[in-house]
Amino acid sequence: MTIVDAVAEPLPRAVIDLAALRRNVAHLSARFAPAETMLAVKADAYGHGLLPIAEAGLEAGATSLAVLEVPAGLVLRRAGIGVPILAWLHGADTDWRAAIEADIELGVSAVWQLEAIAAAGADRPAVVHLKVDTGLSRNGATRADWPGLVDAALALQERGIVRVRAAWSHLADASIADDEAALAEFRDAVAEAERHGARFEVLHLAASSAGIRMPEARFDFVRLGIAAYGFSPFDDSTGAELGLVPVMRLEAPVTEVHVGGTTHARIAIGYGDGVPTLGIAKTTVLLNGRHCPVIAVEVDHMLIDAGAGRVAVGDTAVLFGPGDSGEVTAEKYADWAETIADEMVTGVSARVPRVYVS
Template sequence: MTITDAIAEPVPQAVIDLAALRHNVSALAKLFAPSEVMLAVKADAYGHGLLPIALAGIEAGATSLAVLEIPAGLLLRHAGVTVPMLAWLHGSKTDFRAGIEADIELGISARWQLDAIAAAGADRPAVIHLKVDTGLSRNGATLEEWPGLVQSALELQSQGVVHIRAAWSHLADASIQDDEIALAEFRRAVLVAEKLGATFEVLHLAASSAGIRMPEARFDLVRLGIAAYGISPFDDSTGAELGLVPVMRLEAPVTEVHVGGSRNARLGIGYADGIPTLGIAKAHVAIGGIRRQVIAIEADSMLVDIGTDRVDVGDTAIVFGPGVNGEPIAEKWADWAETIGDEMVTGVASRVPRSYIG
């Protein structure tokens, strides 16, 4: 007998618990009330699957969706999703006409975007959310550019090209003090716009972090991001400590068991599937409810120490999950890899099949 007892085909999977997603959205919607919830489904819903997450989030109380790009919104519209959607990442080749005619609302940060909307020739006014940069410096008009952006939007509104629905911004979430300064800047920007003649049906500023810890920043809606997926937006607390349930469980099969001088098992998952190699000295997974130290991570596989315990080919290892069966949570892997929980779940490769429960 060789030291390799058997070999099986590796088929990892990400199990998505829609009941957990609904729990998180519902709990946070209650916290944020009377503000509404806009569920962020960017990056294929943080790697969880765009359409299933969108539908579950709407069931749980989200009244709108943040899709970031128009094509993602079009996919949802073609699937029959009718709730309001907001897209704000635009490029020189963005098909504004398709977005407008699919009733996708547009985040607007610059005059060139307004020019592109005017040139698109859509059959209805574009519903727009004017964005001011309050310090994140990701996008949005600077405080100096803001009056000009508002005036350009008002001119197009008078021509029936756009309908100004909202003013909004992103917080940097660097510190409470920074966010309080940004909140004051946002309020000033809204006043400037109103003095120029703009009226806003909706104001929105907070995402998960400020939505939870800054009630004064909630305004009319909160853009609910990573917290909906059971991962904390904070460095000083976990999702579980916030009452959230992780939505993704990442599993991999045992594909080889070695019983020579050292006893270890090979799992059918590796860095090509999104497993970080940084911090593996601290990393572990769970097999049979028992923690197994990670020894090495390769492109398509991972080697773990099984000690004297019996482990068989075909057993399931939990790489990360809700933390109830000995496995680490995604946030713990993020600590080991010196990154954030968002990256752990979003980074699970598209080649890893998603399955849905709940």
């Protein structure tokens, strides 16, 4: 083979369509009503970019935001975002005082977290959401520990240290029967807390999956996660079938063209950028209107077989996108890689520039 052309320092890019994000959020918010929508922007908004996604989601009808860690909530506050923000993944080094004084609401799963809040010495009460485990076993108080958590929170509320705003949980989404059992468990836990004197302002249980298929689990608001980004939370349907549009398009330029019995092209993206190596025997990219098989994935490049097609350095190969130009979606790419669309988009490396369009 002969290298006929090459280019230096090319960059892949993740094109983020904010109009698609707004459409998804508006579509689902209308479906969830009268429940409100809390947009989950955890993990840098599933790799799409924290601030642009938060702002677009709020413009489209979300009324609050969910992050995992307090630092992400502080970034949102410093950017001037004033809506309720919930953070619930805490460790020994959580800056409780900064969170409280920035009015970041705190998911609380254990008494030690309440003790840390009390020791923080903040100048205002912490707004807390008490979490009970209903079967996911990710976090949340067990039913055995739940009464003690409620009592400890109410004692701090009496002292003006916390304001108990919500009870909440996560569904395991393992099956309809499991979710119905978890819903009953949640209702029972809320009733038990009320017998102990709790008066919750709001309740929340459903994320994307139950928000779509389980209206009785919506309560006061739905935590809208991966569906906002255009992907189905179900195994038996696609995002398109739910009326959703993928927000991210991942693409990279051709950097080398090798002409021989067939044309091989090298494109500037690899596993260092988050491209999975599993399933490459099935994988294709869209290049000049043709689906070209992937031959190999390297740290910062992919080699593809362009067959007899005409290819030039600088042409754009699309790994996945909304599908409107013939490219596969991240859901399809995830099938090839034996994973889920959530991992495909969240795994796109931070070194890949995000380009925002509307």
